[in-house]
Amino acid sequence: MPNAINYAQRYQTQLDQVIKQTTLTNDLETQGVNWMGAKTFHVPHLSVSGYKQHTRNGGYNRGTVDVTHEPYTLSFDRDVEFFVDQMDVDESNQAASAANVTRIFLTENAGPEIDAYRFSKLAQKAQELEQAKDENVTDGTPKDVFDRLKSDIRKVRKFGTANLKAYVSTDVMDAIEKYKEGKGTFSLQNQDTTIETRVTTIDGVTLIEVFDVDRFHTAYDFTDGYIPANDAQELNWIIVYKGAIVAKAKLNSVYLFQPGQHTEGDGYLYQNRMYHDLFVLEHQAKGLVVSNKAPSSGSGGEEQ
Template identity: 30%
Template sequence: MAVNTLQYSQQFQTVLDQQMLVGSTSGFMEVNAGQVKYDGGDTVHIPEISMQGMAKYDRDEGFNRGSVTLKFNPYKMTQDRGRTFSLDSMDVNETNFVATAGTVMGEFQRTQVIPEIDSYRYSKIAALATAENKVTTGYTPTVADILDKLDAEITDIQDVIGEDEALIICMSTKLRSILNNADKFHKYLNVAQFTAGAINTKVRSFNDIPILGVPSSRLKTQYVFNDGKTSGQEAGGFKADTAAKEINWIIMPQRAPIAVSKTDKVRVFTPDINQKADAWKIDYRKYHDLWIPKNRLAAIHVNVGA
């Protein structure tokens, strides 16, 4: 063989990781993973710094001693997902295997993996915000009040954290037409360049805060992630829970959500090695999760529909 199966696996993993970062609407959250310590396994460690405030300076005694604590809190990764695929050897030979399998796996990640990961992340942010009473519920946006509502929620956040923190708005694309026709549209909305790691794209902005459009199917408060075995869940994938509500938008600091996403294993077995069939076998595994450190939850607000 000109290229061994390990090289195949490395090729796929590199391409799929890049596709995941750029194709996902929540890909910017992975840039924040540089804040964590992760050495493999199911646990990441996120730093938390606490310190005492200022004290009076004494001209005789000098400084009052203060303390600073840096600790790495452990967070468990919970989303361990995967699938195995077979490509019959009669349908694909070694010379075009990379092209054919690359197309199949790229399409799988684009249509199945990326939407699922986006949906999980936004629903988890909504759950964390709900636990901290950082949610507005029952709001139906209109052209008359959408900008005022956005401005009020942004002001509430900036009143807590100041105006220097870079915020981001993740908004349902269903609201685009409402924004287009909103009162004072041209006064507050413009186009800006949004850059985060490998992501570099033009987006709308509201008072210089970028707005990332997210398909409404990925902005629900709750989902069911099928296990692939239970009756009714054999097809795998995910779906909105019957109790789910639509999320209009999420406003948060860009650095707040920390997402770790690993294409943990892409394994390739040739037809000669595959014992079950005369076919190429591809194992795909995605290990991921999202967290927001507690000291950043005060700067997050989720707006949920009726």
């Protein structure tokens, strides 16, 4: 059997670019992480004791040095394959071509799911640490929204505003835009991506609009693709210190077998596997603040 064409290796730039254009959390990617050879990595934490009162009888007070290692284990391993009969490609005027299958899958499934997984994992960690709050922030005035967001930014400003990212819902971004209209100190721009989204800054912190609400919830069912879990809440915002997380793929493989290169039928076989995860570092977890949209009152709530 002839060798398969590994698009992930041969066309790495094109495929990575598609992922970057559709994944809003790309800026959270951790550089310099090498998963090879293991599925668990350990992050060392060094703590030392402080000063004690000096005496003038000679000698120094002996301090302590403690090194601990927190383990983090990869667990999110995803894959899919598609078979397209070569006559389906021909009779659809190439609509079902390998290039189109790749592009549509990455833009409509892979990229958004990466965001959904990362946002939900951050939201769940914030809830666990009691750093998440349920609130209907957009029920108030635009100034109320702006003040609440600034209040949460202040909680993590010690990590340096240039190191923070804030992901906000469309309703929140709309309120901020209305509040700042005419003040002359605020501008909105569209990112140069295939998914256009508004980006701005507050107090030096970059705000990125997540207009695709389907990927901005607290929990998901990943049985078949990704859908918000039954008990999921929409998110108002996530503010995160980039140094508080490790987010990286260990494996991203994409294969295309042409007719005759496999034994599954007379057509094209497309395979994609993504093995990745996101972790909030235990000793940096204070660099995460989340605001959840409070559940609707009443039996069923209103559709958004």
